[in-house]
Amino acid sequence: MEVQCHPHRYRSILRGSDSPAIHGDIPLEKLYDQLCAGVFLNNRTEKYSVDKESQKNCFMMYARGFTIACSDKRSCWKWVTEEDESSNGVLVEMAELLKKRRLDALGKFEVSNLSRDTTYKVVFVIKLTQSGYGWEDPVNFGVTFPDGTKEERKVNLKEKPKGEWIEIKAGEVSTSECKEGQMEVFMFERGGHWKSGLVFKGVLIRPDN
Template sequence: MEVQCHPHRYRSILRGSDSPAIHDNIPLEKLYDQLRAGVFLNNRTVKYSVENESKKNCFMLHARYFIIQRSDEPSCWKWVIEEDPSSDVVVLNVRWLDARCKFEVSILSPKTTYEVVFLIKLTPSASGWEDPVHFGVTLPDGTKQERKVNLKEKPKGEWIEIKAGEVSTSECKEGQMELFMFEHSDHWKSGLVFKGALIRPTN
């Protein structure tokens, strides 16, 4: 694993921090404990952290960071807070499942392969998942990676990691990639808890 001398663009990333205690005057050595534990950005919709040994950037994009169709309608979705201080979202009853967001590739560590992993959970009473759900990533050059996952085969009541794709910062150095999760059939669906998506280095 390639070791960085310091986290890539960490100062500019931390300008979006929700904590007033983090500012440009703090030496990097004093910031490391906070960076390893994770720092919330953009009104607690993103959590930025740094790997201990490699110093590579990691990001957790929480559900509120995504544009989720009809997520403001209480009859379709319900926002809940579990053990993590960020909010999860539960689908109560929908036919059209669609969650998307865009993320800037240039703040990922250079010369690194990242995987994009969605975090979901099915409640014990989840139903309507007869058709596969699409998970994927569209890279800045338009290349699309997509997986179809049958959630009926997944265990209920526990968090599930679903890999949607990868991005190499040796090849993609700037621009926005889009993360997406959707299922557009006419079946009524319920019982899906969506926490968000991890963008984490694999090398």
Template structure:
């Protein structure tokens, strides 16, 4: 073979080698590009999943915060739904103003309202819902009516002439707001004229555990023709406490005949 032909073969071989090298380089670069793209895609997917997770968490936190805020802003009175089952008329529970003003229960035998300061449940047990010895005997007791500030008419009990004064009431403690110190007071009025009140009357509060608080009240020192409060006692309402508080106003040992006392009822409310 001539020298010229050999030289041509070498050139061809060198060219092919260069082409193979160039091809391998291109393939390597292409694979590297693909791998880098896949890695970027995986990183992007991971970032996307992280963003979704963060957005979900933020949404959950926002929703929870909204519920918490809503629950706090809608701090509803204790057991108010159970209490309002006995309401004398339909109640708009979307507004607390009606609860602050007061709601009649059990055909005006009780009144329920919410104390603005403590947000505690308050009740007035009217005379019609109290147990009054000889209360239905017209020789001894009379049942006139009065107008409340709301212009509603309620019955009150008036002593015509008795020597045995005994008034008892009770109330379910589960309807009272836990964690609040409560007091029970009798709401009464001495008319003018009135007689037979020289001997102090007795008031008593009996708690669900049987503990009693007793005291005496001098009615001679009370103003005439004005509603006054006679404290029976006080107690702390504990969570999940059940039973009844009982309250009494009585005097039958002095033997004197009495006249001129009006009994509106007994208020159970946060201690003032």
């Protein structure tokens, strides 16, 4: 296979790979198909892949790598292990909200791992169960950039379909303007209603094609 260019910082990113077999100095030509399929990082809390068409870096941040308020309380959250269809059925952990008034989830990502001169979409991947309730108030989804500025939007989950994975755009990041530092992605709702039935898979960071 002819590889037109080297994916941005791929060797540095692969140092966090869960597979010892690709930690070494392996030629890119031998790694490329695996990079396109996706490589799990940091105990399956992230997945790194390369878009075959654009050869841009893509990432999935799984729920287990987020700070989720009260996720250690069994009365509030349940950690479920399910097959990730985008990863050939590999098992990953997802967080299911059982009962809680306040929803708070925060994740951090190093912007320098994104490909240069590219606009990325930041997208939450969630599912609402059929028995879910309490979503009368809109949920805030957003991104805080390394310079402290924010992009944020409110989404009414009551209008979303139940029982299937849906994508909620939190914002966009342009690596022409934002080249390094940590950005934060967040989801919260702090109203007074008891809430249940949201399954949080993670956040996709992918080129806006």
